[in-house]
Amino acid sequence: APAVLAQAPVTMKMQTSWPASDIWMDFARQYTERVEVMSGGRLKVDLLPAGAVVAAFQVLDGCHDGVIDAAHSVCAYWYGKHKGASLFGTGPVFGGSATTMLSWYYAGGGQEFYRELTQDILGLNVVGMLGFPMFAQPFGWFKKEVATVDDVKGMKYRTVGLAADLMQQMGMSVAQLPGGEIVPAMERSVIDAFEFNNPSSDLRFGAQDVAKHYYLSSYHQASECFEFLFNRDFYEDLDPDLQAIVRYAVEAASTSNTAMAMDNYSADLIKLKDEHGVNIHRTSKNILDAEIKAWDDLIPELEKDEFMKRVLDSQRQWVERVTYYELMAAPDYALAYEHYFPGKVKL
Amino acid sequence: MMAFIRFADSLSAWFGKSFAWLILLMTLGTSYEVFVRYVLGSPTPWALDLSFIMYGTLFMMGGAYTLSRDGHVRGDFLYRLWPARVQAAVDLVLYLIFFFPGVTALVFTGWKYAIRSWSYLEVSANSPAGIPIFQFKTVIVAAGLLLFVQGLAQVCRCLLCLRSGSWLTAEDDVEETETLLMRQHQVQGQTPVSTGEHRP
Amino acid sequence: MTDPQIALLMLGGFILIVFLGFPIAFTLMAMGIGFGYYAYYDPSRMWRAYGRLDDTASWWDSMTLWIDGFFNNRIFSLFINQTYAVMSNDVLTAIPLFLFMGYIVERANIVERLFSTLNIAAKRIPGSMGVAALITCALFATATGIVGAVVTLMGLLALPAMLKARYDHSFAAGIICAGGTLGILIPPSIMLIVYAAASGVSIVRLYSAALIPGFILVGLYIVYVVGRSMLQPSIAPRPTKEEVPDLPALTLLRMLATSFFPLAFLILAVLGSILFGLATPSEAASIGALGGLVLAVAYRALTWERLRQSVYLTIRTTAMVCWLFVGSYTFSSVFSYLGGEQVIAEFVQSLDISPIQFLLLAQLIIFLLGWPLEWSEIIIIFVPIFLPLLKMFGIDPLFFGVLVALNLQTSFLTPPMAMSAYYLKGIAPPEVRLTQIFAGVLPFVLMVFVSMAIIYLFPETVFTIPELVYGR
Ligand code: NA
Numbered sequence A: 001a002p003a004v005l006a007q008a009p010v011t012m013k014m015q016t017s018w019p020a021s022d023i024w025m026d027f028a029r030q031y032t033e034r035v036e037v038m039s040g041g042r043l044k045v046d047l048l049p050a051g052a053v054v055a056a057f058q059v060l061d062g063c064h065d066g067v068i069d070a071a072h073s074v075c076a077y078w079y080g081k082h083k084g085a086s087l088f089g090t091g092p093v094f095g096g097s098a099t100t101m102l103s104w105y106y107a108g109g110g111q112e113f114y115r116e117l118t119q120d121i122l123g124l125n126v127v128g129m130l131g132f133p134m135f136a137q138p139f140g141w142f143k144k145e146v147a148t149v150d151d152v153k154g155m156k157y158r159t160v161g162l163a164a165d166l167m168q169q170m171g172m173s174v175a176q177l178p179g180g181e182i183v184p185a186m187e188r189s190v191i192d193a194f195e196f197n198n199p200s201s202d203l204r205f206g207a208q209d210v211a212k213h214y215y216l217s218s219y220h221q222a223s224e225c226f227e228f229l230f231n232r233d234f235y236e237d238l239d240p241d242l243q244a245i246v247r248y249a250v251e252a253a254s255t256s257n258t259a260m261a262m263d264n265y266s267a268d269l270i271k272l273k274d275e276h277g278v279n280i281h282r283t284s285k286n287i288l289d290a291e292i293k294a295w296d297d298l299i300p301e302l303e304k305d306e307f308m309k310r311v312l313d314s315q316r317q318w319v320e321r322v323t324y325y326e327l328m329a330a331p332d333y334a335l336a337y338e339h340y341f342p343g344k345v346k347l
Numbered sequence B: 001m002m003a004f005i006r007f008a009d010s011l012s013a014w015f016g017k018s019f020a021w022l023i024l025l026m027t028l029g030t031s032y033e034v035f036v037r038y039v040l041g042s043p044t045p046w047a048l049d050l051s052f053i054m055y056g057t058l059f060m061m062g063g064a065y066t067l068s069r070d071g072h073v074r075g076d077f078l079y080r081l082w083p084a085r086v087q088a089a090v091d092l093v094l095y096l097i098f099f100f101p102g103v104t105a106l107v108f109t110g111w112k113y114a115i116r117s118w119s120y121l122e123v124s125a126n127s128p129a130g131i132p133i134f135q136f137k138t139v140i141v142a143a144g145l146l147l148f149v150q151g152l153a154q155v156c157r158c159l160l161c162l163r164s165g166s167w168l169t170a171e172d173d174v175e176e177t178e179t180l181l182m183r184q185h186q187v188q189g190q191t192p193v194s195t196g197e198h199r200p
Numbered sequence C: 001m002t003d004p005q006i007a008l009l010m011l012g013g014f015i016l017i018v019f020l021g022f023p024i025a026f027t028l029m030a031m032g033i034g035f036g037y038y039a040y041y042d043p044s045r046m047w048r049a050y051g052r053l054d055d056t057a058s059w060w061d062s063m064t065l066w067i068d069g070f071f072n073n074r075i076f077s078l079f080i081n082q083t084y085a086v087m088s089n090d091v092l093t094a095i096p097l098f099l100f101m102g103y104i105v106e107r108a109n110i111v112e113r114l115f116s117t118l119n120i121a122a123k124r125i126p127g128s129m130g131v132a133a134l135i136t137c138a139l140f141a142t143a144t145g146i147v148g149a150v151v152t153l154m155g156l157l158a159l160p161a162m163l164k165a166r167y168d169h170s171f172a173a174g175i176i177c178a179g180g181t182l183g184i185l186i187p188p189s190i191m192l193i194v195y196a197a198a199s200g201v202s203i204v205r206l207y208s209a210a211l212i213p214g215f216i217l218v219g220l221y222i223v224y225v226v227g228r229s230m231l232q233p234s235i236a237p238r239p240t241k242e243e244v245p246d247l248p249a250l251t252l253l254r255m256l257a258t259s260f261f262p263l264a265f266l267i268l269a270v271l272g273s274i275l276f277g278l279a280t281p282s283e284a285a286s287i288g289a290l291g292g293l294v295l296a297v298a299y300r301a302l303t304w305e306r307l308r309q310s311v312y313l314t315i316r317t318t319a320m321v322c323w324l325f326v327g328s329y330t331f332s333s334v335f336s337y338l339g340g341e342q343v344i345a346e347f348v349q350s351l352d353i354s355p356i357q358f359l360l361l362a363q364l365i366i367f368l369l370g371w372p373l374e375w376s377e378i379i380i381i382f383v384p385i386f387l388p389l390l391k392m393f394g395i396d397p398l399f400f401g402v403l404v405a406l407n408l409q410t411s412f413l414t415p416p417m418a419m420s421a422y423y424l425k426g427i428a429p430p431e432v433r434l435t436q437i438f439a440g441v442l443p444f445v446l447m448v449f450v451s452m453a454i455i456y457l458f459p460e461t462v463f464t465i466p467e468l469v470y471g472r
């Protein structure tokens, strides 16, 4: 509304791509709380769920146009503008975790690639940042058991970004839908099976009501993170210290999101099993092998694009060096876990 | 003025009727998807995208055609009691202040929206099939242009009606069953119903 | 004025302006953009690019950028974004398909067969012709979903037959008006799709929830027709042999097999595949449309001309419904941006009423809105205003939706905009007066209230099927 006084706090309208009840709204709120406290109240954030102003998949357009000032989303949601978008979170898994890939973004040149894609290639009027390295995502929810790749062939399956191309490569038919539309789509038979992201989100939107078999561990989205988007004019008009707060709060929220995720995801996985009678499985080796094989087939396709080729080269180099160190340094955590909590997991 | 009205009517009708056939494509396309999905067990990756692209194009491109047939719903329980000249005067003012700003925004802002999509040849994010949607976003501009032209024709209609005291209706076209049947029976007696199109 | 007051001005202004009779879609669009321009007015943004021009810029560049400044308001982008949201709404894709199915079935020459068959089948029931007309209406309306066509076709077919059989004018007219309106309630219905799209309630849940209430209403209608005929045999005399012939059971069965069953099968196939999750509503609708085409071919009713009519009418009606959404998406997002939802919520809270009082008030408002307006504008514009309040009172939007769907039956029957009555009057013999039609419709309006009371007292009528099929 009109007449903003010089000293009045700036209000940032931030819309997410998540339904109001999703745990990721709480994650976004951890970010906005940090921004508000650190700015001493000079920056207020009006946090809105998906659909409040624009649809879940339209937040990038919304930020570009300035209909919203900021968005809390994932890069895979705008891969219709350029498939390269999906490399910032849902690209091929070379062996690195989400932490490995987020480190690539901050220390391995990823940030410059992201800038090049959004600014130079697509000419978007936005500034973006990445945060919160997510846990590897479940293969998802199925109405019946799926042991081999033949069991999933011909299914209509929901995922997003390059994971969609991957599953298509494996013989599934893929629909990409925002999180809030998954369960209604299952009820309407638009899809037969789906993955979203994690036990807490899945539990909250009622996955357990439409499917009873939950498969964890997968190579389709093993290294995703959140995308924080800002309308460029809005961002550049902020005072330099507020710009810094908006930027570094992403890093701060990354840690608090991780803690909240560990706490909730683990508790909700047990709740799904014990209270809702969901069968928790590990995805079979047959399907995991097929996923890697499918990535193999997909990568040369993606590398036909000059930009994607450069990004993938950079990611491969990073993972080759960094994950060598990670794997060499890591003890066998499963061994220790098995020692103290015998018989709980069978890997 | 008459010539222009006839021109706009036939322009809108031509586009509306041409795009109307999308419904047949939509029926067949979706039925094909039902067959391959439920009978053969191998759904297509494009059916979902195609169905909303056809639906969206259909209703957007039909906007002007519907306007030319006075088919957009009105809260007209008072309006229909007024003399034609009063109707025309009110309509004229409201076309100028209500109709054109929005329709102009469809054309200009829609253009900015569509041209951006063209610049990176945007495809749908709903499936990996890569169904283009830049042309679909351009439909906003096309629909806006058609509505703009038809809106000018409606303004002319208002002016003519102010002068002559009676409405110039569009030329005969397909009609809803009830409109047809009622028209056939109008000779039999006074009916309080205008021949405006009505809906389900 | 504060922003929420402006929002109220926007809503109040809209209600007044609607009565000027301008097409509502464009009224909504204009008011959304106009008030949105105010809501998003930001002078620092308007001439940002103009201000960055240096002295060497040409006069043309400066002029165009200066003019462009007036359009640097977020409302325009919001409007386009919302338009695109309507265009890519995959629940609404079912609308043109169901309409197309309806127009095809409407032209399949089926009403006459259906009515004459049911007339014979129902012969032994009191008020048999009325019952036959009612069931024909209900079935035909369910398959087509197009009220006007059902009322007029039945008005030309059943009304003269009933009048000839010395039925009371009011009684006969009421049956046809009320029966013809059922198609917008009994799934698969366009109205429920529109409610789902406006409220975010799952369409398949809504379909399954509306099933029992729909049957309750039809049941009440039949009970009323039979009961009234028994109490007052003079208004619905038993038809003579000449009026309705007696036929051997086998012939009757064959007639049923060629008229009643194909249509019933089509409806069941479409509805069943949706409810049991075998196909999406759009898929089922496309199969329904294909089935309608097959039916029309089987009845030798499919001509090029009729196909053309159906196709053209489909685009016109789809455009009418969906452009309303284009207007209302923008209107309601500006309304809530200005804080309109909030201020209404606070006002309702300050009334200090119980959930049941709120429910009654809301339904009363919708009933009253149904006098001058029709269901499409009521659902698309006013239901989004009620929705946030439902949460406040702990009312399930699914339950509310079913009550609204029942309630809106009356919007076709109450003057001044009683479309069902007008359609019938338009084709009825002149001796059937409009006042008689209204008098005949009144008991059916009461039956709608009775059905709403039953639903309210026994919510399981709404929840049983969705819980059975979809859990929770
Ligand atoms: Na995922």
Ligand code: NA
Residues within 6 Å of the ligand: C370, C371, C372, C373, C410, C411, C412, C413, C414, C415, C416, C417, C418, C419
């Ligand atoms: Na009414």
